[in-house]
Amino acid sequence: MEMIEVRDVQFRYDEEEGSSAVVLDGIHMTVRKGEFVALLGHNGCGKSTLAKHFNAMLLPLGGAVLVKDMNTTDERHKYDIRSTVGMVLQNPDNQLVSTIVEEDVAFGPENLGVEPAVIRTRVDEALKAVGMYDYRDHAAHKLSGGQKQRVAIAGVLAMQPECIVLDEPTAMLDPRGRREVMDTVCRLNREQGITIVLITHYMEEAVLADRVLVMDDGKVVREGTPRQVFSQVEQLRALELDVPQPTELCHVLQQEGITLPDGVLTIEECAEALLQQLEGYHGGH
Amino acid sequence: MLSDITIGQFFPGNSVLHRIDPRVKLALTFIYIVAVFIPRNWWGLGLAVAALIGAALLSRLPARLLLKGLKPVLPLIVLTSIINLFYVDGTVLWHWWIFRITWEGIATAAFIAIRILCLIAGTSLLTYTTSPTTLTDALERLLSPLRVIRVPVHEIAMMMTIALRFIPTLIEETDKIMSAQKARGADMESGGLMQRVRALIPVLIPLFISSFRRAYELATAMECRCYHGGEGRTRMKQLHMRSGDYVALLLMALLIAALFVLNTQFPKVI
Numbered sequence: 201m202e203m204i205e206v207r208d209v210q211f212r213y214d215e216e217e218g219s220s221a222v223v224l225d226g227i228h229m230t231v232r233k234g235e236f237v238a239l240l241g242h243n244g245c246g247k248s249t250l251a252k253h254f255n256a257m258l259l260p261l262g263g264a265v266l267v268k269d270m271n272t273t274d275e276r277h278k279y280d281i282r283s284t285v286g287m288v289l290q291n292p293d294n295q296l297v298s299t300i301v302e303e304d305v306a307f308g309p310e311n312l313g314v315e316p317a318v319i320r321t322r323v324d325e326a327l328k329a330v331g332m333y334d335y336r337d338h339a340a341h342k343l344s345g346g347q348k349q350r351v352a353i354a355g356v357l358a359m360q361p362e363c364i365v366l367d368e369p370t371a372m373l374d375p376r377g378r379r380e381v382m383d384t385v386c387r388l389n390r391e392q393g394i395t396i397v398l399i400t401h402y403m404e405e406a407v408l409a410d411r412v413l414v415m416d417d418g419k420v421v422r423e424g425t426p427r428q429v430f431s432q433v434e435q436l437r438a439l440e441l442d443v444p445q446p447t448e449l450c451h452v453l454q455q456e457g458i459t460l461p462d463g464v465l466t467i468e469e470c471a472e473a474l475l476q477q478l479e480g481y482h483g484g485h
Numbered sequence: 486m487l488s489d490i491t492i493g494q495f496f497p498g499n500s501v502l503h504r505i506d507p508r509v510k511l512a513l514t515f516i517y518i519v520a521v522f523i524p525r526n527w528w529g530l531g532l533a534v535a536a537l538i539g540a541a542l543l544s545r546l547p548a549r550l551l552l553k554g555l556k557p558v559l560p561l562i563v564l565t566s567i568i569n570l571f572y573v574d575g576t577v578l579w580h581w582w583i584f585r586i587t588w589e590g591i592a593t594a595a596f597i598a599i600r601i602l603c604l605i606a607g608t609s610l611l612t613y614t615t616s617p618t619t620l621t622d623a624l625e626r627l628l629s630p631l632r633v634i635r636v637p638v639h640e641i642a643m644m645m646t647i648a649l650r651f652i653p654t655l656i657e658e659t660d661k662i663m664s665a666q667k668a669r670g671a672d673m674e675s676g677g678l679m680q681r682v683r684a685l686i687p688v689l690i691p692l693f694i695s696s697f698r699r700a701y702e703l704a705t706a707m708e709c710r711c712y713h714g715g716e717g718r719t720r721m722k723q724l725h726m727r728s729g730d731y732v733a734l735l736l737m738a739l740l741i742a743a744l745f746v747l748n749t750q751f752p753k754v755i
Contacts, residue, residue, distance in 0.1 A: 282709060291699075297646070297647065298618065298646060299646075302721075309721070316722075319719065319721040320721055342653075356710070
């Protein structure tokens with residue numbers, strides 16, 4: 201049983217002018233349990249729309265989305281699906297409901313009708329998991345962007361989800377907030393085995409994933425490990441996407457005739473490859 | 486500059502008054518507001534004032550703070566006092582043209598001024614010692630019987646919670662928009678009243694538009710977290726009545742009884 205299974209999904213928004221553009225055009229994809237998947241694509245390629253299909257916020261016009269074999273169109277499973285697949289949105293300010301941190305984290309389980317004593321333990325655990333336990337009685341609006349986003353993640357965690365979908369969670373954060381959020385996400389994936397679907401514009405974040413999906417024009421056009429996907433620099437450029445900076449550096453050097461391995465992803469790998477190349481150069485002379 | 490506004494004016498603390506169950510505190514405040522209108526003579530009014538001063542002492546808040554809260558109602562008090570001063574018949578003390586000041590007029594004016602001060606001080610004591618979120622929570626629970634007659638109690642409380650949550654966010658945003666418009670050459674500080682009001686339009690329109698966008702996103706976020714109204718919802722924080730709460734209710738009952746007794750014992754002033 202897959203965590204999320206998307207079968208030939210079609211979707212378009214109804215526009216008032218009568219003309220409606222197809223947003224999702226026959227999407228096929230799966231997210232396996234415990235996996236960390238990054239979803240890439242330029243603006244307007246339909247990735248946020250796809251994300252909203254994962255937790256029944258939007259329902260497909262054609263095809264089907266299954267979350268642990270529950271069809272999202274089945275009204276009876278709506279809240280099971282939403283508590284299984286939690287969602288964190290881009291703007292940290294617009295997803296916190298309560299003034300106090302711990303009350304906001306309690307919002308999800310309160311909606312699910314969980315016993316008060318159980319909510320208390322879940323809230324404490326969730327806040328500890330994102331490293332915000334010391335801020336539990338602070339005012340939410342006084343936190344930094346990264347802290348707010350971690351509270352938002354805790355709010356989802358308190359519903360005890362098996363999968364968290366994050367829709368550009370770092371887009372409005374400074375580099376430090378970005379690192380805080382990504383560290384938290386990676387730790388939840390590694391230590392608690394929570395399935396992660398990360399939608400992002402930052403290639404350095406996509407590199408951390410087990411698998412990368414690239415979307416264009418309502419379709420999944422590339423799929424593979426970060427190494428497989430990012431080694432095809434020209435193809436990504438054609439899709440209006442960047443590649444991680446180390447990958448780009450190696451690519452440019454390769455074009456200049458210097459032999460370097462394909463699919464270099466991190467700064468460390470890049471440095472290693474360059475070092476070997478330099479040593480080889482000296483050794484040859 | 487806008488961030489100086491603190492809605493609800495809550496001052497955290499751990500006094501007896503802070504610890505009373507918010508439902509009880511809310512109910513006591515309402516009862517007190519009514520109770521202030523019971524006394525017909527100075528003894529009764531004195532007791533009502535003494536009860537308030539006693540509560541204020543229990544709150545351990547600085548007196549300066551409590552007095553500052555009374556300042557905004559001064560114009561109202563002055564106005565009602567003047568009206569009472571000139572319009573009550575009785576023993577004339579001073580007379581000029583059509584104006585007369587009577588002994589009874591002075592007494593009535595003072596009596597009503599003290600009543601109004603009690604009302605304001607009593608309610609501000611509630612907001613000073615109770616956080617807005619607890620207050621909303623208490624309101625939801627106290628009003629919950631009204632659900633029977635289809636009053637949307639949960640929705641009202643949720644609206645208040647969200648409003649309280651977004652006041653600082655929107656204040657921050659207003660500041661940002663004002664700076665942005667000033668950077669584009671907008672003049673907000675000079676000119677007459679009309680000119681200044683007009684200068685606010687380029688601030689208010691972006692603020693409205695962004696508020697609607699926020700509202701839409703918040704609704705999405707709430708739905709993602711399984712929000713579906715008050716039906717079947719539980720609360721993490723439970724409220725429990727303690728012995729101190731019953732003592733407070735008892736004291737209030739005694740106060741009201743005493744006020745009625747004093748009304749019968751002494752001649753009425755108003």
